[in-house]
Amino acid sequence: MNRESFAAGERLVSPAYVRQGCEARRSHEHLIRLLLEKGKCPENGWDESTLELFLHELAIMDSNNFLGNCGVGEREGRVASSLVARRHYRFIHGIGRSGDISAVQPKAAGSSLLNKITNSLVLDIIKLAGVHTVANCFVVPMATGMSLTLCFLTLRHKRPKAKYIIWPRIDQKSCFKSMITAGFEPVVIENVLEGDELRTDLKAVEAKVQELGPDYILCIHSTTSCFAPRVPDRLEELAVICANYGIPHIVNNAYGVQSSKCMHLIQQGARVGRIDAFVQSLDKNFMVPVGGAIIAGFNDSFIQEISKMYPGRASASPSLDVLITLLSLGSNGYKKLLKERKEMFSYLSNQIKKLSEAYNERLLHTPHNPISLAVTLKTLDEHHDEAVTQLGSMLFTRQVSGARVVPLGSVQTVSGYTFRGFMSHTNNYPCAYLNAASAIGMKMQDVDLFIKRLDKCLKAVRKEQSKESDDNYDKTEDVDIEEMALKPDNVLLDAYQDASS
Numbered sequence: 001m002n003r004e005s006f007a008a009g010e011r012l013v014s015p016a017y018v019r020q021g022c023e024a025r026r027s028h029e030h031l032i033r034l035l036l037e038k039g040k041c042p043e044n045g046w047d048e049s050t051l052e053l054f055l056h057e058l059a060i061m062d063s064n065n066f067l068g069n070c071g072v073g074e075r076e077g078r079v080a081s082s083l084v085a086r087r088h089y090r091f092i093h094g095i096g097r098s099g100d101i102s103a104v105q106p107k108a109a110g111s112s113l114l115n116k117i118t119n120s121l122v123l124d125i126i127k128l129a130g131v132h133t134v135a136n137c138f139v140v141p142m143a144t145g146m147s148l149t150l151c152f153l154t155l156r157h158k159r160p161k162a163k164y165i166i167w168p169r170i171d172q173k174s175c176f177k178s179m180i181t182a183g184f185e186p187v188v189i190e191n192v193l194e195g196d197e198l199r200t201d202l203k204a205v206e207a208k209v210q211e212l213g214p215d216y217i218l219c220i221h222s223t224t225s226c227f228a229p230r231v232p233d234r235l236e237e238l239a240v241i242c243a244n245y246g247i248p249h250i251v252n253n254a255y256g257v258q259s260s261k262c263m264h265l266i267q268q269g270a271r272v273g274r275i276d277a278f279v280q281s282l283d284k285n286f287m288v289p290v291g292g293a294i295i296a297g298f299n300d301s302f303i304q305e306i307s308k309m310y311p312g313r314a315s316a317s318p319s320l321d322v323l324i325t326l327l328s329l330g331s332n333g334y335k336k337l338l339k340e341r342k343e344m345f346s347y348l349s350n351q352i353k354k355l356s357e358a359y360n361e362r363l364l365h366t367p368h369n370p371i372s373l374a375v376t377l378k379t380l381d382e383h384h385d386e387a388v389t390q391l392g393s394m395l396f397t398r399q400v401s402g403a404r405v406v407p408l409g410s411v412q413t414v415s416g417y418t419f420r421g422f423m424s425h426t427n428n429y430p431c432a433y434l435n436a437a438s439a440i441g442m443k444m445q446d447v448d449l450f451i452k453r454l455d456k457c458l459k460a461v462r463k464e465q466s467k468e469s470d471d472n473y474d475k476t477e478d479v480d481i482e483e484m485a486l487k488p489d490n491v492l493l494d495a496y497q498d499a500s501s
Contacts, residue, residue, distance in 0.1 A: 001025070028053050035327075039120035041128075045330035054327075055320075059090040061110030077107070091320060094313045095141075101310040102138055111316050115139075118319040121326050122294055128331055129338070130263030131278075133270060136303040137296035139322060141315040144254045144281045145174030145181075147293040148221070151250050151277050152182035154302075154309045155218050159248070162218035166208055168200045168233050170223045171425045173414055175252050180415040184218055188417070191230060191426050196364040196374075198230040198425050202237050209245050219248035219276070224262040225255040225284075227404065227435050230425040231368035232256075235265040239273025248276045255284035257294075258341055258440040261370040270298045277306065282318055286325050287441050292318025337440050344447060345438035349373055351451045352436060359458055364433065372437040374406075380461060381408060381432040387461055388432045394457040400450060404435040 001009070006022045028050045035042060035054075046054075059065055064077025071078070077092035079085045085092070093108035095101060095115040102119070104112040119138045126134050140147050152165065165179045168189045179186045189205050191198040200222075209217060220242055222233040235251065242249040249269070256262030257280050269275045275298060282292035297303045326334065353363040356375040364374040380387040392405035404423065408431070412422035420427040436450065 032057070035117065039117065040124040041121045041326050041331040041334070043330055043332050045333045046327045048328075051324060051327055055089045055091075055324075058110035058114050061108075061113070062091065062093055063107040064092050065090055065110075088317065089320065091316050093316075095316045095319060096307075096310070096313050098312050100308045101140065101314050102304070102307040105313075114316065114323060115319050118323040122322065123296070125326065125331070125334060126257065126263075126294070126296055128335070129257050130260050131267045131270075131296070133267065133298060134296050135298050136300040137294050138303065138307050139282070139319045140293055140295055140307075140310065141291060141318045142293060143174070143283075143290060144252065144279055144293050145178045147279045147295055148175060148178035148250065148252060149182045150309055151279065151295065151306055152179060152184060152218060154306045155248050155250075155276075156182070159215070159218055161215045164212055164217050165219055165221050166205060166217060167221045168205065168223065168238075169419075169425055170226050170230060170252075171419065171423050172226075175221070175223065175254075176414055176417070179221065186221075186417070187212070193426070193429075196229050197366050197368060198429075199368070200234040200238065202234060202241070205238065206241055209241065209247065214245040214247050217245075217247050219250050221250050221252065223252045223254075224265055224278075225253060225259065225371060226369070226425070227423075227437070228366040228369045228372040228374040229364050229429070229433070231366055232262055232265055235269035235275070236272050239269035239275055242274040244273075247274075249274050251275055251278035253278045253280045255281060255371065255439060257285035258338060259370045260338070260342075261368075276302055282322050285440065286322050288318070288321040288325055291315075292322065341438060341440045341442065344442045344444065345370065345373075347444060348436060348438045348442075348447050348450075351447055352454075355451055355455055355458075359462075371439060372435055374433045374435050377405065377432040377434055380465075387465060390464075391434070391457055391461050394460060395453065398453045398457065400453050402437060402439075403450070403454075405432070406435065407432050 006018055010018045031042065031046060031050055032054050062077065063069055063071070075093075079092055091111050091114065093105055093111050095105070095111055097103040097105055102115070122139060123134065123137050126137060140150065142150070156162070163185055164187050165184045166189060167176070167179065167186045169191055176186060187208055189201055189208065192201045205220065220238055222235060222238050224232045224235065226232065239249055241247070251266060251269075253262060253266060256266070266275060266278050277295055277297040280294050280296070282288050282294065283290045295303065295306055329337070349363065352373060352375055356363050360379055361376045364376060366372075366374065377388050377391065380391060388405050388407040392403070395403050395405075406423045406429075408421070408429070410422045410424070411418065411420050413419075421429055
């Protein structure tokens with residue numbers, strides 16, 4: 001209510017009570033005004049009543065929510081289901097216009113304001129996370145792979161001769177397919193083994209640049225966040241190569257916002273060389289539903305070019321989700337989550353190290369990877385070719401998600417390109433291994449439960465191996481019900497293999 005409404009209310013209820021209610025509302029409005037004035041994430045998170053008031057105030061600025069609105073066009077924000085309307089807080093028009101995803105919509109001032117303030121908050125969080133000199137960013141309603149494709153398509157107009165993208169190998173399908181979808185030919189640079197770690201082969205990258213010619217290379221497509229034993233690319237050195245040869249540099253920072261190391265690499269790369277854009281997922285870094293990403297960079301005009309390349313309007317759902325999340329957390333809440341993630345990484349590392357040693361395995365030494373860990377499965381692989389995959393299936397049936405087992409010699413074809421040793425980021429890694437990651441939102445109880453279930457599964461696999469190796473063993477005897485539950489049937493085995501790929 002406005003002042004006139006409160007004044008009118010004083011004729012019905014005691015003026016003292018009405019004034020008290022008016023002051024309470026002003027405290028909500030004060031938070032909203034500060035947000036709009038500063039465009040930064042509030043230090044302390046908002047309560048739900050403030051959030052809902054803010055969203056309601058924005059929504060009634062859109063034409064579909066005007067009282068007496070008369071729409072005679074093809075896109076008037078009509079929604080058949082009231083449940084769908086409530087799910088979206090009645091933001092129906094989406095964001096952007098046909099020529100620019102960041103443009104203001106005449107029919108949707110509230111949605112446009114939501115989009116602008118969301119991008120401003122996300123920019124503030126990226127700076128808070130470690131990339132202090134980022135110039136601009138925007139939320140795009142596509143996951144990381146398609147967002148990378150959008151970056152490549154924008155570069156196409158700047159580099160008409162280019163047909164290649166140089167890509168230090170990372171065995172993840174969407175980032176590889178993003179280059180194919182954009183119509184370019186990936187040039188795969190194999191990683192080099194340094195101790196247990198797989199690292200960027202800088203000599204091979206520069207040699208390939210010289211061989212192909214800088215004008216024929218669209219960009220170098222590097223990666224920060226990745227599964228151990230691969231570690232983040234040498235971004236500073238790659239950025240220098242890009243600057244020296246005049247080649248654009250796009251960074252896949254999929255879940256790197258939650259890692260101060262990954263963000264530091266991006267900041268340093270931009271300081272000493274060239275990074276044109278870096279792309280990160282909303283769901284992995286901000287714990288919202290899948291479907292959005294952030295495209296950010298150090299050149300404001302280039303980021304605007306990318307936003308103008310997006311054809312048509314876009315869904316406001318990813319922007320709405322991350323706005324609600326950041327206002328609920330506040331910058332202090334998000335910093336707390338980042339701190340807890342680091343603590344959980346250390347805890348997970350210690351716990352998995354203890355367990356691996358109990359089974360004569362070891363935690364791979366990958367100090368340059370700040371999120372993912374890997375533990376060897378040598379003893380399983382030596383005894384039985386299928387034991388490694390069986391372990392993964394057992395974990396899957398015990399509802400352990402996210403852990404990956406990587407057997408030796410796996411071959412997979414992606415978009416016509418065949419990769420040997422797929423999932424291990426190299427043709428011939430020395431051993432099979434199991435991955436686990438400490439991502440934002442992980443709790444100590446998650447680690448403890450994972451270690452407990454992994455221990456049981458390792459015991460069951462080894463017991464199964466010892467039984468199969470004993471020619472005199474009678475399989476009709478000593479049947480353990482829990483082991484039977486642990487051993488997956490073919491359907492579950494197929495489901496696990498599909499999930500892990």
